[in-house]
Amino acid sequence: MWQLLHNEGVSDPDGQAEILDRYSEHKNDVNRVKSDYDRQDNGITVRTSGIGKAVTDAYDAVDTSVGELNEKIDAAHGSVYTVTDENGDPVRDAQGNPQQALPSTVVSGLFTALWDTVNTTYEQVSGVSDRAAAEALGIELDDPTHPRSISPAASGPLLPSIAPNSPASSAANDGVEYVAAATDADYAAYTGSKDVKAAIDGALDALGIHDPQARENWTRGYLVLIERESGGDPNAINNWDSNAASGQHSRGLCQTIPATFESYHVTGTSNNIYDPVANVAASMNYVMDRYDVAKDGSNLQSAVQQTNPAASPKGY
Helix, strand or coil: CHHHHHHCCCCCCCCCEEEECCHHHHHHHHHHHHHHHHHHHHCCCCCCCCCCHHHHHHHHHHHHHHHHHHHHHHHHHHHCEECECCCCCECECCCCCECEEEEHHHHHHHHHHHHHHHHHHHHHHHHHHHHHHHHHCCCCCCCCCCCCCCCHHHCCCCCCCCCCCCHHHHHHCCCCCCCCCCCCHHHCCCCCCCCHHHHHHHHHHHCCCCCHHHHHHHHHHHHHHHHHHCCCCCCCECCCCHHHHCCCCCECCCCECHHHHHHCCCCCCCCCCCCHHHHHHHHHHHHHHHCCCCCCCCCHHHHCHHHCCCCCCCCC
16 A cells, blocks of 8 residues: 555655645545555455454454545545635646645544554454464375374374475475474373363463452453464464474464473473463463463453454464
8 A cells, every 4th residue: 555655656744734736636646546455455355265264354354444544535635725825815836726735634644544554454464374374284185295204193283294395395385494393292192172161271270360250351361362373273283484484383272382381381280282271371371471461361352462352363
């Protein structure tokens, strides 16, 4: 959007009022930008198969932001006024056309709306890209050319059936060298109960949080976070993002990286990052420290966007 405006010669205003020479031409420029943005926006094809609700939520958030920007552009046309001199006569340009202007507050509001739209788009696309890649890992490949050499029973969740650093792997990782997931015994695949509510209850017990209202606050938020992060799969692993590229693959119900899991591990819980109770407890311990979430969870949904069902998904 910014590049479209820049191409049309619309720049950052200054002064109490912005005089737009040949306003009618600039009005057409703004309308062309708006039209180009609409065309680009309407050209997006939403494919949710294998990606899920996260994609449609992100698209809706961007679509809403673009709609609000367009409404402000339309409303700005009604604030145009003719510039006059000290005698009240219209100021004219070299071609004799009256000069028209927009109040500086309106122009400032338009640029604020523009940057809000740009930021919303960036955040939504960034937030959903990792989830989309993780969903792609769930696609079963027929007759893999390079099967995994370690048996599934010996270690954690299966990795994609692509040879490390092969052309297919490089393409999938956009040129980032493939880094294999840890396969040591302490990260063995979890085979116990997959009851998410039970995992949250166990984590709260381990953290010594027994007040009914506090437990309700944490449970409400973490049911949302877990669904968004892993879809409730305790053996979920992300092999695609920047953490994975550095060897710190996000894992488990709350998609915790090993370094965070170790730093915020709760005494008395398993040392296996895939263990649901241990994973959730470490995540809760982390957000209390990182985001100043109260132990009673009263500010959880306001402090950690990923736990708030009324807000768009956002990594934490």
